[in-house]
Amino acid sequence: MSEPRRLEVLRAIVEDYVHSREPVGSKALVERHQLGVSSATIRNDMALLEEEGLITAPHTSSGRIPTDKGYRLFVDRIAEVKPLSAPEKRAIRALLESADDLDDVLDRTVRLLAQLTNQVAVVQYPHLGAASVRHIELVLLAPGRVLVVLISTNGAVQQRVVPVPADANENELADLRQRFLTKVSGVRLPSLPSELASCVAELPPALQSLGQALAHGLEHLSAANREDRIVMAGTANLARSTLDFPLTIGPVLEALEEQVVMLRLLSEMEQDALGVSVRIGRENPYGGLAEASVIATGYGPDALAKVGVLGPTRMDYPTTMAAVRAVARYLSRILDES
Amino acid sequence: MSEPRRLEVLRAIVEDYVHSREPVGSKALVERHQLGVSSATIRNDMALLEEEGLITAPHTSSGRIPTDKGYRLFVDRIAEVKPLSAPEKRAIRALLESADDLDDVLDRTVRLLAQLTNQVAVVQYPHLGAASVRHIELVLLAPGRVLVVLISTNGAVQQRVVPVPADANENELADLRQRFLTKVSGVRLPSLPSELASCVAELPPALQSLGQALAHGLEHLSAANREDRIVMAGTANLARSTLDFPLTIGPVLEALEEQVVMLRLLSEMEQDALGVSVRIGRENPYGGLAEASVIATGYGPDALAKVGVLGPTRMDYPTTMAAVRAVARYLSRILDES
DNA sequence: ACTTGGCACTTAGGCGTGTTGAGTGCTAAC
DNA sequence: GTTAGCACTCAACACGCCTAAGTGCCAAGT
Numbered sequence: 206m207s208e209p210r211r212l213e214v215l216r217a218i219v220e221d222y223v224h225s226r227e228p229v230g231s232k233a234l235v236e237r238h239q240l241g242v243s244s245a246t247i248r249n250d251m252a253l254l255e256e257e258g259l260i261t262a263p264h265t266s267s268g269r270i271p272t273d274k275g276y277r278l279f280v281d282r283i284a285e286v287k288p289l290s291a292p293e294k295r296a297i298r299a300l301l302e303s304a305d306d307l308d309d310v311l312d313r314t315v316r317l318l319a320q321l322t323n324q325v326a327v328v329q330y331p332h333l334g335a336a337s338v339r340h341i342e343l344v345l346l347a348p349g350r351v352l353v354v355l356i357s358t359n360g361a362v363q364q365r366v367v368p369v370p371a372d373a374n375e376n377e378l379a380d381l382r383q384r385f386l387t388k389v390s391g392v393r394l395p396s397l398p399s400e401l402a403s404c405v406a407e408l409p410p411a412l413q414s415l416g417q418a419l420a421h422g423l424e425h426l427s428a429a430n431r432e433d434r435i436v437m438a439g440t441a442n443l444a445r446s447t448l449d450f451p452l453t454i455g456p457v458l459e460a461l462e463e464q465v466v467m468l469r470l471l472s473e474m475e476q477d478a479l480g481v482s483v484r485i486g487r488e489n490p491y492g493g494l495a496e497a498s499v500i501a502t503g504y505g506p507d508a509l510a511k512v513g514v515l516g517p518t519r520m521d522y523p524t525t526m527a528a529v530r531a532v533a534r535y536l537s538r539i540l541d542e543s
Numbered sequence: 544m545s546e547p548r549r550l551e552v553l554r555a556i557v558e559d560y561v562h563s564r565e566p567v568g569s570k571a572l573v574e575r576h577q578l579g580v581s582s583a584t585i586r587n588d589m590a591l592l593e594e595e596g597l598i599t600a601p602h603t604s605s606g607r608i609p610t611d612k613g614y615r616l617f618v619d620r621i622a623e624v625k626p627l628s629a630p631e632k633r634a635i636r637a638l639l640e641s642a643d644d645l646d647d648v649l650d651r652t653v654r655l656l657a658q659l660t661n662q663v664a665v666v667q668y669p670h671l672g673a674a675s676v677r678h679i680e681l682v683l684l685a686p687g688r689v690l691v692v693l694i695s696t697n698g699a700v701q702q703r704v705v706p707v708p709a710d711a712n713e714n715e716l717a718d719l720r721q722r723f724l725t726k727v728s729g730v731r732l733p734s735l736p737s738e739l740a741s742c743v744a745e746l747p748p749a750l751q752s753l754g755q756a757l758a759h760g761l762e763h764l765s766a767a768n769r770e771d772r773i774v775m776a777g778t779a780n781l782a783r784s785t786l787d788f789p790l791t792i793g794p795v796l797e798a799l800e801e802q803v804v805m806l807r808l809l810s811e812m813e814q815d816a817l818g819v820s821v822r823i824g825r826e827n828p829y830g831g832l833a834e835a836s837v838i839a840t841g842y843g844p845d846a847l848a849k850v851g852v853l854g855p856t857r858m859d860y861p862t863t864m865a866a867v868r869a870v871a872r873y874l875s876r877i878l879d880e881s
Numbered sequence: 882a883c884t885t886g887g888c889a890c891t892t893a894g895g896c897g898t899g900t901t902g903a904g905t906g907c908t909a910a911c
Numbered sequence: 912g913t914t915a916g917c918a919c920t921c922a923a924c925a926c927g928c929c930t931a932a933g934t935g936c937c938a939a940g941t
Contacts, residue, residue: 230904245914248905266904266920306703344678344694354692354700356682362692364700365644440778441800444793455782462779545883568933583885586934604891604934 212283213240214250215259219271219279223521226448228268273486276498276518280483284523289531293321297535304539307331307361311436314512314536319439321528324446324516325461327501329471330433331359331540332509337393341385343378343419351378353422357394359506359540367422373415381416384408385423397427433510435467442516449496449517456493461515466491471511474501480508480533481526486518500525504533505540512536550621551578552588553597557609557617561859564786566606611824614836614856618821622861627869631659635873642877645669645699649774652850652874657777659866662784662854663799665839667809668771669697669878670847675731679723681716681757689716691760695732697878705760711753719754722746723761735765771848773805780854787834787855794831799853804829809849812839818846818871819864824856838863842871843878850874 217238221229231244231251240247251269254260259275262268271279289297300317304310311328318326342354349371354364388404389397401420408416440461443454450457460466470489474482484499498520501513512533514525555576559567569585572578578585589607592598597613600606609617627635638655642648649666656664680692687709692702726742727735739758746754778799781792788795798804808827812820822837836858839851850871852863 228904232904243914244904245916246912249913252906262905264921266906267922268904339684339690340680340682342678342680342692346677346696352677352694352700354680354694356690356692356702358684362690362700362702364694438800441793441796444791444796447791447793453782453785455779455785458779458782462776566933570933580883581885582933583887584883586936587884590935600934602892604932605893606933 210240210242211250211253212278213238214247215254215271215275215279216283218251218254218260218269219276219283222270223519226519228263228270230268233268273488273518276485276522277488280485280522280526284526286481286527286530287523289527293528294531297321297532301535301539307359310536310539312438314532315436315438318512318514318528318532319442321532322514322516322525323439323442324514324520324525325437325439325443326512326514327435327437327461327467327471328512328536329435329468329510331361331505332433332507335393335506335509336361337391338389338397341382341389341423343382345373345375345378349373351419351422353419353426355423355426363426365422365426367418369415369418377412377415381408381412381419384416385419394427398424433468435464435471437461437467439514446517446519449519451496457497457515460491460493470494470499471501471513474499474511474513481530483522483526498522500529502529502533504537508537548578548580549588549591550616551576552585553592553609553613553617554621556589556592556598556607557614557621560608561857564857566601566608568606571606611826611856614823614860615821615826618823618860618864622864624819624865624868625861627865631866632869635659635870639873639877645697648874648877650776652870653774653776656850656852656866656870657780659870660852660854660863661777661780662852662858662863663775663777663781664850664852665773665775665799665805665809666850666874667773667806667848669699669843670771670845673731673844673847674699675729676727676735679720679727679761681720683711683713683716687711689757689760691757691764693761693764701764703760703764705756707753707756715750715753719746719750719757722754723757732765736762771806773802773809775799775805777852784855784857787857789834795835795853798829798831808832808837809839809851812837812849812851819868821860821864836860838867840867840871842875846875 214234217234218229221234221237231247234240234247235242235244251260255262255269258272259278260269261272263270297317300313301310304313311330315326315328336357336359338355339358340356344352344354346352346366349369351367351369351373352364353367354362356362384404389400392400401423405413405416405420440458443457447454470491473490474484481500481502486498487495489495489497489499496518497515498518499513499515501511504510504512513529516525552572555572555578556567559572559575569582569589572585573580573582589598593600593607596610597616598607599610601608635655638651639648642651649668653664653666674695674697676693677696678694682690682692684690684704687707689705689707689711690702691705692700694700722742727738730738739761743751743754743758778796781795785792808829811828812822819838819840824836825833827833827835827837834856835853836856837851837853839849842848842850851867854863
């Protein structure tokens with residue numbers, strides 16, 4: 206009853222089950238893999254594995270399927286990340302390098318990842334904690350309505366319409382723009398509010414109320430920045446794996462639409478040594494994802510923002526992890542260049 | 544064999560079938576509706592309706608269900624648009640009025656419409672044909688990389704990173720910005736390229752190559768504007784109506800993800816007298832939507848951009864049409880105000 | 882010229898039954 | 912620690928039966 210062989214059996218079960226979606230039995234196992242022992246021996250090993258909670262039998266007498274715990278062990282101790290094929294790498298590079306602005310890069314990234322993995326791909330907007338103010342623009346749209354634009358060093362542009370006193374004019378705006386710019390240019394986004402406050406305090410009384418309103422708008426922008434948004438693609442891939450979800454894919458789609466859920470999920474994922482982190486089935490805090498796995502990793506400066514995929518627990522982990530890691534690397538590189 | 548009664552029978556069949564998802568038979572029909580005749584008479588009417596291709600029987604002897612053609616007649620000649628309830632109207636107004644920028648408005652709109660109709664909602668970015676240039680901003684991100692920002696009168700902000708000669712400096716940019724601004728401020732977006740070209744032609748030789756690059760970037764922005772993007776929400780609602788789609792919702796999700804498909808679909812939809820236009824089942828050019836209906840209408844200036852919902856052909860048309868119409872009206876109003 | 886009751890006919894769907902095949906657990910021998 | 916053998920279990924499938932719902936049509940009624 207050697208320990209290494211038991212792991213080998215688990216690996217075989219996971220691989221076969223992922224491949225065929227059918228419970229795998231002892232006989233089929235010895236046929237498809239060179240285990241060097243008979244099916245009876247495998248049966249003994251399987252009984253052990255079941256006792257440890259790594260595999261389970263859907264009904265009294267049929268093959269076994271991996272449990273969440275089994276997948277976990279597989280991912281942690283057995284699986285080896287498969288490197289991508291050369292054409293795949295080329296495709297990634299070609300697609301990402303021809304993008305122009307940030308939105309475009311992220312959009313291409315998710316689509317690519319979705320296609321590569323045949324799963325749903327998600328990418329979080331880059332964290333701006335490390336970014337700083339590149340530029341501020343104030344545009345008078347109509348009396349009493351000013352468009353505030355904040356451009357950060359990472360190329361992100363955010364805008365917002367702010368109501369202001371109706372008598373505000375272009376000259377005052379130009380003045381304020383200049384004051385704000387000299388004060389906060391290059392300032393890190395997290396410290397923007399305090400800098401703005403001190404700047405407003407120094408304003409001449411005539412500009413106080415206008416300045417206050419605009420500073421408020423700017424703060425709102427940098428705050429909205431924080432609770433980032435996510436972009437996703439490949440929901441159609443869920444439909445293909447409809448058989449892997451017990452009742453329906455409804456709850457999964459709901460989770461995906463609730464950006465809050467996905468954001469919490471992504472931010473909670475720690476990175477392990479390999480840099481790619483995995484949540485399997487019920488390890489996910491959200492009930493609707495009990496049959497789903499999430500594979501994600503950080504990218505960009507400090508790897509704070511996440512990119513990843515979501516699919517059924519019955520998923521080809523090695524390949525998917527490789528794709529996520531590769532895409533994250535290229536993405537980081539592209540962003541560094543801008 | 545009165546014609547009005549036959550229409551009444553069709554209405555009853557549509558309503559019952561939408562309600563119960565089950566083929567409706569002659570007996571059930573006379574029980575649930577006050578038709579004043581016996582089931583045998585209804586059977587005769589149904590045979591007629593079937594001959595005309597308005598209803599069909601899934602198998603030899605079971606109730607009838609409406610065909611696409613039947614739904615079409617129902618929508619065109621029978622259904623009356625139900626006004627929304629007062630609380631619903633209030634909810635619409637409250638939700639939309641508290642939005643700030645364009646993205647936010649559109650995002651709230653789709654979510655609202657999805658919730659209101661229990662279907663997938665889509666909204667197209669407002670057409671900018673009628674919009675004109677409000678402001679242009681050029682920001683030097685790094686040597687040889689300039690962020691070009693174009694702000695239009697409808698509050699839309701578009702950005703793009705443009706590669707330029709590495710020796711371009713802040714002063715040159717400020718100069719160009721001023722020249723561009725005086726030349727194209729207030730110009731309609733469609734005529735932006737020609738105006739820019741003439742502006743570039745007048746530039747001193749030293750600025751030619753830089754000006755050329757930037758003008759190119761600006762043109763790209765106004766062109767990208769055209770082939771608008773769409774926002775959607777409520778895909779989880781599709782899962783709920785999974786029984787209404789023959790095999791799977793896969794093809795539908797694919798169509799929704801292919802923005803090109805949706806854009807063509809929306810732009811092809813003509814408005815009828817009521818202002819809400821409907822595409823039923825196979826009337827849709829795209830095969831994946833053979834079992835789906837799209838209800839859409841224009842909004843905003845000249846009603847060029849579209850907002851609508853997509854769902855199974857078995858859908859509550861009167862209510863859904865009312866919701867789409869109402870949301871489009873509020874949306875137009877909000878946009879007018881900015 | 883419609884409408885209606887009656888009746889023979891069709892068929893999906895539910896239900897019990899039997900059969901098959903894959904797979905297990907256990908025991909006894911190696 | 913491994914293996915062959917065997918009895919046992921159970922999902923899945925097929926078959927046959929029956930029922931309920933619904934139809935089409937005909938002949939009689941208004």
